[in-house]
Amino acid sequence: MTRLxxxxRASVRGLSVFLLLMLILTPLAQIVMRGVFGVPMSGAEELARYFLICLSFLAxxxxxxxxxxxxxxxxxxxLPEKLRWLIQMLIEFLGIVFFGSICVASIVTISRNLENQTATLEMPFYIFMAPLALGMFLLALExxxxxxxxxxxxxxxxxxxNLT
Known part of the structure; x- marks a missing residue:
């Protein structure tokens, strides 16, 4: 179980670094395409927004x-040690309930909107909403x-x- x-965790960290890289490169590509070649990159804003959403939920x-x-x-x-321990356990328990509920709600929403897609990129709705469902599942797990x-x-x- 620990190895899994x-x-x-290693996959999430690697995917997060990749998404951060794509979040930086997408607007840069849009600037280069528009400024240097005079050809705007269609859908770059929506794609960058998608990378930001993915990064936020998965990381x-x-x-x-x-x-x-x-x-x-x-x-x-x-707070006294015992009270602090009880409060921390309550916070974590409520976090599991909250994140699990959002995960289930997002899966239900995805299942009810399988035919929908985003406006500009025409991305299927389930791909657009998948980071929310997966991110909430991973948050509940952690x-x-x-x-x-x-x-x-x-x-x-x-x-x-932690100061970074």
């Missing part, structure tokens, strides 16, 4: 794994891993402010 999870699970989500750690640090860690250790996570 690490493989998924969110990796951010959660590394403790980069907003946690109000300074406020939590003022949040579950955090909850399992909290239960196993029996104590609250320490303050882990």
């Amino acid at each position: 999870l690490e493989l998924i 969110a699970s990796y951010v959660t794994r590394d403790g980069g989500q907003i946690c109000m750690e300074e406020l939590q640090a003022m 949040t579950l891993m955090v909850l399992i860690h909290l239960v196993q250790t029996g104590r609250a996570n320490d303050k882990t402010t």
Whole structure:
């Protein structure tokens, strides 16, 4: 199970780097095509927006794994250890419920709109919405891993402010 999870995490990290690269290259290509060759690249804005959406939803699970989500750690640090542990477990449990609900809702939405497509690129709706469903699934999975860690250790996570 751990090997599979690490493989998924490595894939998400690699895909996130690729999406970031494409998010940078797409507008650059549009600028070069329009400025140098005088020929605008049709759909470049929608494609760049799609890469941004994909990057945001898919990389969110990796951010959660590394403790980069907003946690109000300074406020939590003022609470007693046991209360902080219980609050952290509640937050993680509610996160699993929330992300799982959004995942299910997005899958239902995709299944009801299989024939639809985006306006400019005419991208099938299921491809456009797939990052939301996959991203929410991965977020629920990583949040579950955090909850399992909290239960196993029996104590609250320490303050882990990450400055990058």
